[in-house]
Amino acid sequence: MKHVTIKDIAKELSVAVSTVSRAFNDKYDIKPETRDRILKKAAEMGYRPNPIARKLVQQRSFNIGIIIPEFENSFFPQVIMGAQEILYQHNYQVLIMQSNESVDLEVRNAKTLVDNMVDGLIISLSGVGNNISYYKELIGKKMPLVFFNRVPENIEASKVVFDDYKWAFFATEHLIHQGFEDILFISGADELILSKNRQRGYDDAHKKHRIPTGKKITCGFSMQDGVQIAENLISKNNIPRAILAANDACAIGMIRVFKDSGFKIPEDIAIVGFSETKMAAHISPTLTSVEQPTYEIGKAAAQLLLEQLQNKGIHIPQTIVLNGRLNVRESSVVLS
Amino acid sequence: MKHVTIKDIAKELSVAVSTVSRAFNDKYDIKPETRDRILKKAAEMGYRPNPIARKLVQQRSFNIGIIIPEFENSFFPQVIMGAQEILYQHNYQVLIMQSNESVDLEVRNAKTLVDNMVDGLIISLSGVGNNISYYKELIGKKMPLVFFNRVPENIEASKVVFDDYKWAFFATEHLIHQGFEDILFISGADELILSKNRQRGYDDAHKKHRIPTGKKITCGFSMQDGVQIAENLISKNNIPRAILAANDACAIGMIRVFKDSGFKIPEDIAIVGFSETKMAAHISPTLTSVEQPTYEIGKAAAQLLLEQLQNKGIHIPQTIVLNGRLNVRESSVVLS
DNA sequence: ATTATTTTCGGAAACGTTTCTGAAAACGTT
DNA sequence: AACGTTTTCAGAAACGTTTCCGAAAATAAT
Structure with a gap:
């Protein structure tokens, strides 16, 4: 060579x-x-x-690192493609690393990326732990950084998030409108703002309609998590009338288990997913889901990062809140 | 910083x-x-x-580049995770780039990765074009390289592929056993060995059962491709009795169009997918699909690469052929 | 024609490592 | 005590760029 x-x-x-x-x-x-x-x-x-030599002397790389928790759901790949589109236009290359839902691997990834002199970082958290202090350190050193989707709470940084409050509210209200009163709330990891916002939305919808809130279960974002929870509910004979799931994968896992056990969706159990995977329109029954603007999330994150890149660290952290849509399908509608 | x-x-x-x-x-x-x-x-x-400085003097990086055509299907992410598992164990970092199904972007990606001194490359082709000569050049320069899944034909390199011939054969035979005689073959891009092997499998199954082969249509690997083909078939009123699709995404796209047009699956049209996405078991009807060992493909590719890395370019190119499984589900079975 | 100014370029230092060469220090041998 | 070995380290070159500094060449101004 x-x-x-x-x-x-x-x-x-x-x-x-x-x-x-x-x-x-x-x-x-x-x-x-x-x-x-x-x-x-x-x-x-x-x-x-030779970009290596150039990096060494310029102390910059024209590389942007993107760190995501997982690859299983199409959510993150889509966000990446949105970000790539913007960053390519500005001659940045994109390096992708995935943390396998592990906080430790996540900071290792971040450190490799930093060692390799990426000019900026776009991150979605695998969880909350010792990573936060490292990110604070990075921000202190003026490293351009933006979080998206799974963002940390007590940290002064630019973020792009989905309006989880609003859409959890609407999704819950949708279920209430269908006449369901015992609505189970499946939350993502408790430490994520995302989870808290959805919780508020869920609670407020109940408040508005003067209905007592149902149970809450904390869960991961994989299909497997949904499967476990559903099995658990069945074994305890603790079947809710409706479910607001953490995401589509989780919802789909649950649906399969329920169907295998003879429950009818939505006649016995209604369910709403989150994130609108491509699966939603194709599974049986088709899945009602809150659609998130994945590409736009990626684009917005890239744009926020570019701003920081241009202003060399001097910037006011902003939070961009993006809007979504509720795609109502069979899984949540009973014709009466 | x-x-x-x-x-x-x-x-x-x-x-x-x-x-x-x-x-x-x-x-x-x-x-x-x-x-x-x-x-x-x-x-x-x-x-x-500082890994940058080290790279400059050592002329190596302990980085491996992985280039994939797309992110949409979960196939490639899973392969990546398999490869990562092996490579991490040997202290290699993995850099992922995606080519958006564009041959040009693919070689640009490869060049950036090479410029950044990756020690090896794991590639799945977006197509066949001027990329091939570039890869030959790389191999001539002793760059460790392994192709997987969508591999080039006339190139002396290590490859890991799925036994497309065998499983296309079995899948076709499965349809024939169900009593279908007019089986449409949806092929991937013609230039890929993968497509040719499947074609042979499809043909040989027909030969074995002394049935004339059906039509063949060439198609991409996305859901959108399936949608288009199905619409085309309907508009020409050219409806086959059964379909062997290029992959699950394509099959699912077709199914949706057919269902929307009032066709019943499998009663009117039977269909078999390829690659066993997670969707297969959840769509309606559940989709019969050839399952590929995604993680194993990634692992095998990583292992082949490690061999080359250790032997410093002196190696005999091998091709690892992996086996699969046919998951029979509703979309291809009619109870008579 | 002389000087001042601008344009164009060469030389060298710098980025943060690794690695080669050789010298000093420590040790052993007779 | 004199010499040969080995161990341990310092110095400097190298990797391929960018960039600072200043000098030469070209041009303009007087």
Whole structure:
């Protein structure tokens, strides 16, 4: 893997390396003719600038790191594609790492990325733990950073989140409108703002309609989590009339278990998911779900990051709250 | 973002930088006491080695690049997780890039990764084009490289693939056993070996049972592709009795269109998917699908790469063929 | 023609490591 | 005590760039 370097070009043309360097970054004084001569020769020799060397001296990389908790749901991949679209336009490359829902792996990922001199970081938390203090440290060092979706609470940083309060409220209200009163709330990890906001939405919808709230169960975001909870409910013969699930995967897991045990959805149990995976419209019954604007979340995060990148750390942390939509389908509607 | 460097430690302890460096890579002569002294001081000062500088001099990075065509299906994320598991064990970091099904973006990705001095590359093709010659060049330069799933044909390289021939054969035979004779074959892009192998399997199953083969349509791997083809078939009133789809996404897209147009699955049209996405067991009707061992594909690819890494380019290209399973579900079975 | 100004470029330092070369220090051998 | 070995370290070069500084060449001004 021998590469052509700037020196080879310099020697070939008997100019200084600094001149060759200037030819590539026009910002410096260089005679157009010699620049063209160098550029031509470079192309001829198949020269590609070595980003590693450049990083070392410039202390920047034009790389952005994105850290996500998991790959299983299509949610995060879609957010990434949104972010990529914006960042590519500004000549940033995107490095993706996934933390497998582990806080430790997450900070290890973050550290590798930082060591590799990414110019900025876009992060969705796997959980809350010793990662927070590390992120605070990074922010203290003016590292451009934006959180999305699963964001930390007590940290001064730019964030882009979904309006979980509002849509948990609407989703709950939708179930109430259908006449259900015993609505189980499946929450994501308690420490996430996201969970708290949904909880408030759920509570307030009950308050508005003067109905006592149902139970709450804390759960992860995978199908497996849904399966476990459903099995648990069945074994305890503790079947709610309706369920507001943590996300679609969780909802789908539950539905399968319930169906296998002879329950009818929505006749016996109604259910609403969250995040609108592509599955929602295709499973049986089709799943009512709160749709999140995944691409837009990615784009917004990228844009916030770009701002920070341009202002070199001096910026006011903002939180962008994005709106969604409730896609009503079979799983929550009983015709009476 | 000011970092503690090896020099700072050297100054602090008034030793040479080379000594500090030796302390971190034991392979060199250094007195245990001074090594410990340095290590302790380094930890105290919060030193983290700069991988960029190391890459520059060592000309290697302990990074592996993985390039995939798309993120939409859970297939590739799962393969990645399998590969990660193995590579992490050997202290390699994994950098993921996605090519959006574009051959051009794919080689751009590959070049960035190479420029960033990844030690090896694991690639699934977005298509066949000018990328192939670039990969041949890389292999000529002894860059460790392994292809998986969507692999190129005329290229001497390690590959890990699924036994598409066998399982296309079985899937076709399964449909024939159900009594269907007009079986539409939806192929992936023609240039992929994968497509050719499936075609052979499909053909041979027909031969074995002395049935004339049905039509073939070439298609992409997304749900949208399935939707288009199904709409096309309907508008031309050209409805097959059964379908062997390119993958689950494609099958699901078709199913939705057919159902919306009043066709019954499997009574009017039977269908078999490929790749066993998590959706398969949950859509309505549940989808018969050929299951591929995604994690194992990732693991195998990682292992092949590790071999090359250890043997420094001297290796015999091998092709690992992995086996699968046919999950028979409602979409292909008519009770008569 | 002389000087002042601008344009263009070469030389060298710097980024943070690893690694080569060789020298000093410690030890052993006779 | 003199010499040979081994252990331990310091110094410097190298990796491929960018960028600072200043000098030479070209141009403009007097």
